[in-house]
Amino acid sequence: MSNSPNFKIFHEFIFCFDILKFSVILNSGMKKFFAFSILILAFPLILFSQERARVHNIRYFSSSDYTRVVIDIDRPVTFQEKKLIEPDRVRIYFDIDNAKVFNLPPSIPVSKGYIKEIRVGQFTLKTVRVVLEFAEVVKYRTFTLYSPFRIVVDIYGERKAIPKTTPVSKPEELTIARQLGLGVKKIVIDPGHGGDDPGAIGPGGVLEKDITLDIAFKLKELLEKNSDLKVVLTRDKDVFVPLEVRTAIANSERADLFVSIHANSTRNKNISGFEVYTLNFTKDPHAIEIAASENAVSSKTIGELESLIKKILLNTKKEESINLAKFIENNLIKHTKVRSLGVKEAPFYVLIGAEMPSILVEVGFLSNLNDRTRLCSDVFRTNIALGLSEGILNYINSFGKPSM
Numbered sequence: 001m002s003n004s005p006n007f008k009i010f011h012e013f014i015f016c017f018d019i020l021k022f023s024v025i026l027n028s029g030m031k032k033f034f035a036f037s038i039l040i041l042a043f044p045l046i047l048f049s050q051e052r053a054r055v056h057n058i059r060y061f062s063s064s065d066y067t068r069v070v071i072d073i074d075r076p077v078t079f080q081e082k083k084l085i086e087p088d089r090v091r092i093y094f095d096i097d098n099a100k101v102f103n104l105p106p107s108i109p110v111s112k113g114y115i116k117e118i119r120v121g122q123f124t125l126k127t128v129r130v131v132l133e134f135a136e137v138v139k140y141r142t143f144t145l146y147s148p149f150r151i152v153v154d155i156y157g158e159r160k161a162i163p164k165t166t167p168v169s170k171p172e173e174l175t176i177a178r179q180l181g182l183g184v185k186k187i188v189i190d191p192g193h194g195g196d197d198p199g200a201i202g203p204g205g206v207l208e209k210d211i212t213l214d215i216a217f218k219l220k221e222l223l224e225k226n227s228d229l230k231v232v233l234t235r236d237k238d239v240f241v242p243l244e245v246r247t248a249i250a251n252s253e254r255a256d257l258f259v260s261i262h263a264n265s266t267r268n269k270n271i272s273g274f275e276v277y278t279l280n281f282t283k284d285p286h287a288i289e290i291a292a293s294e295n296a297v298s299s300k301t302i303g304e305l306e307s308l309i310k311k312i313l314l315n316t317k318k319e320e321s322i323n324l325a326k327f328i329e330n331n332l333i334k335h336t337k338v339r340s341l342g343v344k345e346a347p348f349y350v351l352i353g354a355e356m357p358s359i360l361v362e363v364g365f366l367s368n369l370n371d372r373t374r375l376c377s378d379v380f381r382t383n384i385a386l387g388l389s390e391g392i393l394n395y396i397n398s399f400g401k402p403s404m
Contacts, residue, residue, distance in 0.1 A: 052098050052099050052100040052126060053073050053074055053075045053077045053096070053098060053099040053100070054073065054074045054099070054100060054102035055071065055072070055073050055096060055099050055100070055101055055102060055104065055120065055128045055130070056072055056073070056074060056102040056103060056104065057070075057071075057072035057104070058070070058071050058072070058104065058108055058118055058120060058130065059072070059245075060108070060110055060115070060118065061245060061248035061249070061251075061252055062110055062111070062112050062113035062115065062252065063112070063113060063251070063252040063253075063254065064112060064113060065113070065114070065156070066113065066154070066155070066156060066251050066252060066254075066355075067110070067113040067114060067115045067154075067155040068152065068153070068154050068155070068244065068247075068248040068251065068252075068353070069115070069118065069132060069152070069153040069155065070150050070151070070152050070153075070242075070244055070245075071094070071096075071130055071150060071151040071152075071153075072148065072149075072150050073096065073099065073148075073149050073150065073151070074102075074148065074149070075149055076144075076146065076149045077096055077097055077098060077099055077149070078097045078098075079094050079095060079096045079097060079151065080094070080095045080097075081093070081094045081095075081142060082095075083140075089116075089133055089134065089135065090133070090134040090135070090136060090138060091131055091132065091133050091134070092131070092132045092134075092138075092140060092153070093129055093130065093131045093132070094129070094130045094131075094142075094151065094153075095123060095127050095128070095129050096127065096128040096129075096130065096151075097126065097127060098126050098127075099126070099127065099128040100122060100126075100128060101120055101121065101122050101128055104120050105120075106119060106120060106121055107119050108120070113155075114134050114135070114136065114138050114155060115132055115133070115134055115138075115155060116133045116134060116135055117132075117133045118130065118131070118132055118133075119131040119133070132153065132155070134155075138155050138156060139155075139156045140153055140154060140155045140156065141153070141154045141156075141353070142154075143352065143353075145243070145244060145349055145352075146295075147295070147296050150244070152244055152353070154251075154353050183256075183396070183399065184229065184256040184257055184396045184399075185228075185229065185230060185256055186229065186230040186231075186232065186253060186254065186255045186256055186257075187223065187229055187230075187231055187232070187255060187256060187257040187258070187259065187392065188231075188232045188233075188234060188249060188250040188253055188255040188257070188258050188259070189216045189219055189220055189231060189232070189233050189234070189259055189261065190216075190233075190234040190235075190246050190250075190258065190259065190260035190261065190350065191209070191212040191213040191215070191216035191233065191234065191235055191261055192208060192209065192212045192260060192261055192262035192263075192294070192350075193208055193209035193212065193262075194209045194213065194235050194237075194238055194239050194240050194241060195209075195238060195239045195240030195241075196240050197209065197240050197296075199212070199262065199263065200263055200264065200265035200293070200366045200367070201265075201366070202265070202366035202367065202372045203372070206366055206372060206375070206376060208262065208263040208265075208366060209238065210238075211263050211363070211366075211375050211381065212261045212262060212263060212363075213235070213236075213237075213238070214378075214381055215261050215363065215381050215384050215385050215388075216233055216261055217233075217236075218381060218382055218384075218385035219231075219259075219261075219385040219388050219389055220233060221385075222385055222386065222389040223389055223392065223393075226389065226393065227393060227396075232249070232253050232255065234246045234249050234250075243295070243349040243350045244349065244352075244353075246260070246350050247350060247351070247352065247353050247354050248353075250354055250355075250356065250358070251353070251354065251355050255356050256356050256357075257324065257356055257357055257358070257392065257395075258351075258354050258356055258357070258358035258359075259328075259358070259359055259360075259361065259388065259392070260348070260350050260351070260358070260359070260360040260361070261360075261361055261363065261388075262294060262360060262361065262362050262363070263362065263363055263364055263365070263366050263375060264290060264362040264363075264364060264365040264366065264367070264371075265293065265365060265366045265367040266286070266289065266290070266365060266367050267367075268367075269367050269368055269369070270368070271341075271365055271367075271368060272338075272339070272364070272365050272368040272370055272371045273338055273339040273340060273341045273364070273365070273371070274332055274336070274338060274340055274341065274361065274362060274363050274364055275290075275340070275341045275342065275343075275344055275361075275362040276325040276326075276328050276329050276332075276340075276342075276343050276344070276359055276360075276361050276362075277290075277325070277343075277344050277345065277346050277348060277351075277359060277360040277361075277362070278318070278321040278322055278325050278343070278344075278345055278351070278358075278359055278360075279318075279321065279345070279346075279347065279348060279351040279352065279354075279358065280318075280345030280346070280347070281345070281347055282344070282345050282346050282347070284344070284346075287344050287345070287346040288346070290346060290362065291346040291347050291348050294348055294349075294350070294360070295347075295348065295349045317355075317356060317357040317358075320357035321357045321358055321359055322343065323357070323395060323398070324357045324359055324391075324392070324395045325343045325359045326343055327391040327392070327394045327395040327398070328359060328361060328387070328388060328391035328392070328395075329342075329343055329391070330391065330394075331386075331387040331388070331390040331391035331394065332361075332363075332384065332387035332388065332391065333387075334387060334390070335383045335384070335386045335387035335390065336374075336380065336383045336384060336387055338364070338371075338374070346360075348360050361388065363375065363384050
């Protein structure tokens, strides 16, 4: 039997209708009164039988020209959004259906960036309204993520439009970045997982979160030693950092590159090697499985991301991400002597909304004995860091400008 809200509401109204019919059939005034009383008592139960979703947290990450707001809700909901422009202020509001405010202050001040204030309140009995207030007109982009459900709003000031990449119709054509010879000054390295999220776990208690953090430290040291790059880590200890926060860190830091480091695991223990991913939708079952694992969602949820990914890709550095991935792949082969499973595409949450060329590297499979043994070796992890470092620097130098 269906458990959908519409199905339940339908049967609840049938129940009401049956009570009304019962009251008409009864001739006695007392019996009519009794039936009517039952209906009156049942109506509040019917009205509140659909438990409302809880809007329980609102987070923001802000820089001078970029803000990401995340609205945390304990289950998937529908919502409407609208932008209101007035002479002295601009507001974006979100009406969240069948929801209630849970342990949130009515106003959340924002210390920097274009956004001035975030307000939240119970607009109607079953609607929560979240208002973002600005001093001037802004550009913004909204999308949803799952497990847990959250509404993500990326806000860009008028001086910083949502980045766009000119489509390349011929292989030999250069992206705008290459035409301008843009240099790279800052890179954000993202060690996957951490804290209560161990990531993949290999036999013997080998944890993905430990491997990725160690490689990130080694990579940071190599890049700072061999270039003038400023390197920022999304985490520098064993702590949990939500996926949407990692991208927000890169955007807030105004990074020029974003590299997320992970280790694989799959049911097929014979698969080994490394993979380099860029953001896109895919029909490849293996890539979907890996993305679902890293996103901590089901494969079905991954399928629901297709329209979002297609929309996001209109505003990302897609070509440069692929170029970066190829440089990384070639240099990982050179330094690790491990086979590459290729440069691939998949809808990873951690890459969604990144304003710079961004990739995710799966450095090996903890589910495979040979890969796991290698990844437990400090020498091998150093070689991975060497491959990543040299790939990044070769990519930067391919612009015709050395790293600054």
